[in-house]
Amino acid sequence: MRDSQLNDFERRLQRIDQIHQAGGAFEASGSLGRSYFDSMRPKARRALSLRGLALIAAAALLVKGVMIVQIGAERYGAKVERLAQGSEAERIGAWVMRPGPLTTLIADNLRPILK
Template sequence: MSESQAEFHDRLARIYRKQAETGLTSRKSVTIDRNGYVIVRGAGRGRGFPWAGLMMVVVSFFVIKGVMMSQIGADFYTQNVVRLSGGTQVEKAAAWTMRPDPISSWLATQIKANL
């Protein structure tokens, strides 16, 4: 067996051994680099649920509500939410999400105190 074939078989043995250790058996892509080596890339891990993005949306939602309550006043804000709750289904859903809650009320008082 020539030296290049032995090197190729050794490389394949390392690849298969690595696959057996990591449990990655499916192949995502097979390419040949400019030196003639076969590069086998295993499938990457599946992406999980984006918890950080979801938390950023939730925190932003409460912060925006708190800023609105501090700027226009809690009484006026509550009146507008009550006015919305008498409308269509979409307006009722908006009124339900925009109703004052302890977190946004606390944020509004903190923003008002620090201005």
């Protein structure tokens, strides 16, 4: 015959196992338990931050400026125009590579350095 205290003990163990399976646990005061580490978990981040997009745009403008300085504005414009006559992907590339006022300003500032 089973002792009533043993039955009570097994019920408490079963309850503790259920709490653990649900993700809960006893935490002593002053200890670094699960609640502490869950609060310290890093927040979800974007795959590509705004800073990353800005750096990509700045690098593209810099590359376009260097290309204009190296081959000349007229030749660069002719190459972009020829690219605009191509397929859909080439037209998108021509739109991205077209010389704008900011690209021209960058090229003007890079010309004394690169020549």
